[in-house]
Amino acid sequence: MNKHWLCSLLLLGCGSRPEAWDAPFTPTAPVGLDNAVVVMDTTLARALVLTSPGALELREDVLPVGQHVVKAQASPDGKRLFVLSRGVWPRRNASDEHPRLTVIETDPAPRVVKTYELDDPLSGLVVDSENEWAVLYVTSEDSRTVTNPNEIFLLHLSELDRDPIPVTVQSLAGSPQSFSFTSTLDMPNGEARRLLVVEMQSEVTLVDLLPSLGNVERTTSQVTIQMSLNQQGQNATPAEVVFHDADAASGLDPQLAVRLQGDTNVMLLPLVAPSSSSTRPFSVVPNLVDVGGQASTIRFVNTDDGVRLAALVPSKPSAGLVDPNTGNVTSITLAKPFSGIALVTAELATDASGTDIALLWSNTTPTIGLWDLGKATTAATHGIDTLQVGASVRDVLNVPGDAFPTSKILEGQSGDFYVLDLKARRSSPMVTNGRTYQLTFAPDGQSRRLWAFAPSEEDFSSVELGTLNPTELHADSPVWNVFDIAQSGGAGGRTAVVLHHSGGALGATVLDAVAPDSANTRFYSGLAYGGLSHE
Amino acid sequence: MNDFEARSLLARSARSSAFVLSAAFSTISGYARAAPAPATSAPTEEPATNANAVSSPATPPSVTAVPSPATAPTVTAQPAHPAKHPLPDEPLHPDDGRMGTHQEHWLFGIGLRENFVAHSGFDPFSTNNVLPQFSADAGRVLFASGQLSFAALALFDYGSVKASARGLNTSLSVSRVTAAAEGRYHFWRRFYLFGRVAPGALYSGATLSDPIAGGDQHSNSWTFATDLSLGAAVEFAGEARGASNRPRGWIGLDGGYGWAQASKLAFKSSGSDANTPARLEPVELGELAVRGGFFRINGTITF
Structure with missing residues (x-):
């Protein structure tokens, strides 16, 4: 009894604080969902889920995930987050955590909906764009004594209670x-x-x-x-x-x-x-x-002559149209060395011919093209209209949602970007200060805005896609990332969450995503401490 | 054994313990020169009239420790050169055996207080549960009856701790101001046990260094606090005579529970820093309650 008293007294007097307070804050790249931003607090094996219950409000929930997170990826629809973790290795005790996959949902409230224990650590994860399947696979980071590099696990996302399906992919070498x-x-x-x-x-x-x-x-x-x-x-x-x-x-x-x-x-x-x-x-x-040269990209297209495989050969420059039934190639000379292609039929088609319209761009010349494949083999121009833009194009982004179906964002090699209206055949330049900006949208496109930011800069911009009016914005701390999320209060509002991260600190500037204004913000800091204190 | 006999025994015991403590203390502070032991210095320290006062008629006649009138002239007749003619080891001021200023006195003390704060709100500011504090107190015994007495005190404790919370610097300073009622029981004149109730107020000032929020943020609050403690004090320096109004030195040790109301830890910027983000929301770290067991050791001078 005396011993117990003594131990209790010592514990009371000299007890150390929870280890969490001594753990450094080392987050992974934040992930945006429809109505939440998630930051992985890897050292404490938890997910910091930031949601916005109302205008300029930020709520933080903390969810447990596995130890040693290696990957966090949102589903394409922005409804789920998948988190792969390695667990404890080597496992010495039965209580040591297995590698695991944690599935998180945030609507109506953040929660872990499923946890799968895995026998061995996996760090590869791909989620199907139709949100039906996910694949877990071994990567070179999954160092083991004996590895089956062809082992994958299929996860049927409409049946989360079903165990992952193990498959060893056939391979010769x-x-x-x-x-x-x-x-x-x-x-x-x-x-x-x-x-x-x-x-x-x-x-x-x-x-x-x-x-x-x-x-x-x-x-x-x-x-x-x-x-x-x-x-x-x-x-x-x-x-x-x-x-x-x-x-x-x-x-x-x-x-x-x-x-x-x-x-x-x-x-x-x-x-x-x-x-x-x-x-x-x-x-x-x-x-x-x-196809007559090294193709930069290929795409199946419906032409006036039937289904063809279009292969862009910028070195010639040409496009080869391959008849899949016969293998015959029709080579079409292009005015510019187009290197990228995206079908925009759904956005522009006006008739029921069933032929496609493709957007062509080049990473070497400041020209884009709209290719009416209904005229690919009959017209002298092969149905290609070209349009000058200010720079060669690094990538083409779709605008999420239904509000701007004919708009595409062209990311220039120079850092500038262009809002392309396919219907009006008009390209509107958004000239930047020379830095390469990251462009992001609301996953559901509801805010009708594009956000442009450069990491570690304090100034960033928002472009209203209807008027193409850019709004200059300022945060009082360097920007880490910007997310446009739906408010979780059900009022239909939207919130822009501008994350800040420095050392052991995590904070966020919150502003109205629909009508952003630097003078109407709130700054939340101390987010790395979420869940550590107790009321 | 009646009360007077007991008091006599206590007095003898106290005299011997006082001698040991006085000798020990003399090596530290030289304060023992005020004690009666070295007969040669006594005449310059204490006028003879004081000795006479000790043996005044008010002194109860049955107190055997009181020197007889015959010894008093020995003191006054002390030779001018004691080194050549040493006198017998007789106290200059005979013990009157009374509680006197052993019990009824003004007091001022300083010491160290160790608080053990197990509340989770303390975790961001310290790697353990210990809050060391400087402690000061002052007061007066207001009432005495026999071995019992009651004192009123004002106490002030101050301490601070520093740590880092997930790599960011934090600090907490705590001040406690209390008014105490203290009940004492003297087992001997130079030793008593006490119990203390000390309600008051506690001020906590917490700081969190946050680089993305432009620097330090603060969370300050006043809360109600109360200490409940038991302790003991021993007089290690001072005349045996209860009637002496010379200072006495005490060492005390007490322990108990210090309760304090919880306060909200909501860190805000001071607002004066230009680097502070506009409309900075407070960082909420739950509640802080600086409460828990404590002990305190202090040295007190009474007079």
Whole structure:
């Protein structure tokens, strides 16, 4: 009894504080969701979830995640956050945490909706753009004694209670380098389904994503296509994979096409009917086509002559239109060395011809083009209209939401950016002070604004996309990142959260995202302490 | 044993302990020169009239420790050169055996107080639960009856701690001002136990250094506080005579629980710094309650 008293007294007197107060604050890059901003507090294995209950208000919730977070990624719809963690390694005690995947949702309130324990650490995560599947995979950062680099786990996001599906990707020599998902494709044999396309060093493997498939069936039904030999006599490396669904009108099978790195060939992969004795949904008959030069990008397009694979060859400059049925190539000379292509048919199509309209841009010349593929093979100009912009284009961004369907943002190589109105064929320059700005939007596009900021600068801008009126804004601390989120109070308002991070400090300037004004802000600091104090 | 006999015993015991403590203290402060032990210096320190006063008729006749009238002339007849003619080791001022100023006195003390603050609000400011404080007190015994007495005191404690919270500097200073009522029981003239109730106010000033908020932010508050403690004090220096009005030295040790109302830790900028962000919201770190067990050791002078 006396001992207990003594121990209690010592504990009371000399007890140390919780270790959390001594832990440095080392966050990962913040992640934006529809109505929240999440910062991973890695040293304390927790997620700091910032939401805005009302105008200029900021609320902080703290959610537990696994120890040693390696990746945090939002779902494309901005509704979920996936957090991969390594856990405790080496595990010496049964209580030592396993690697895990934590799934967080923030609507109506931040919470952990599911935690998956994994046997081994994984640091690769890809989420399907249709929010149906996620892939967990091994990367070179997952150092182990024995590694199966082809082991992946499929997570069916509409069935979170289902365990991750283990699949070992077939490969002759490589390991997964990148993943992409097809849309639902009509199969020559069996029901329509989606495919997971796994790009490896010199192969492409197709994994069947039919949800009802058993684990063994899914593994054995994979199809691996080895890439062709390139000019150096080695198997080429896939650089880009695109797909097109079956077209009953033209008798076209569902197609995949692979652009090869450093090669003038593209590989067509029609998914044809298998032999009558096979139960497989398709069979692949690869076809190699030379497009006359190294393609910078490829895309399936609907032209006035049917479905074609368009391959842009900036070095010539030209575009090769490949007939997937025959492999014939129609080469179209381009006025400029266009290197990028995006289909804008939905935004601009005015007739029911079914042909596509594509936006072309160049990373070397200050010209963009609108390509009416309905005139690709008949008109003298091949349907291409060009428009001068102030700089060559680094990237083209879509404006989220439905408010500005015909607007695209062209990021210039010089740091300037341009708001392109496809319908009016007009490009409006937004001249910057020479710095390369990061551009961001509300994930749902509801604020009708674009935000431009340069990390570690205190000044940033917001552009109202309707009037193209830029608003100069100022934060009283260097900007780390800017997010435009929906308020969680249900009033329909929007809040811009400008994050600040320095040393062990995390703070945020909060302003009205719809009518931003530097004179109408609130500054919140001490966010790294969230959840450490007790009322 | 009646009360007078007990008091006599206590007096003898106190005299011997006082001698030891006085000798010890003399090596530190030289204060022992005021005590009666070295007969040679006594005449210059204490007029003879004082000795006469000790043996005044008011002194109870049964107090055996009081020197007889016969010894008094010995003191007054002390030779001019004591080194050549040492006298017997007789006290200059015989103990009157009374409580006197052992019990009834003004007092002023300083000391160290160790607070053990286990409240979570203290965590950002200290790596452990200890809040060391400087302590000062002053007061007066207002009432005495037998071995019991009651004192009123004013106490002031001040201390500060520094730490870092997730890499950012923090500090907390705490001042406690209390008015105490103290009940004492003298087991001996030079030793008593006491209990103390000390309500008052506590001021806490917390600082958080936040680089993105332009520098230091502060959270200051006054709260109600009360100390409850028990302790003991021993007189280590001072004349045995209760009637002596010379200063006495005491060492005291007390411990108990210091309660304080919780205050909100809401850090705000002072507003004077140009680097402070506009419309800076306070950083809320919950509540702070500087409460918990404590002990205090202090030295007190009474007179």
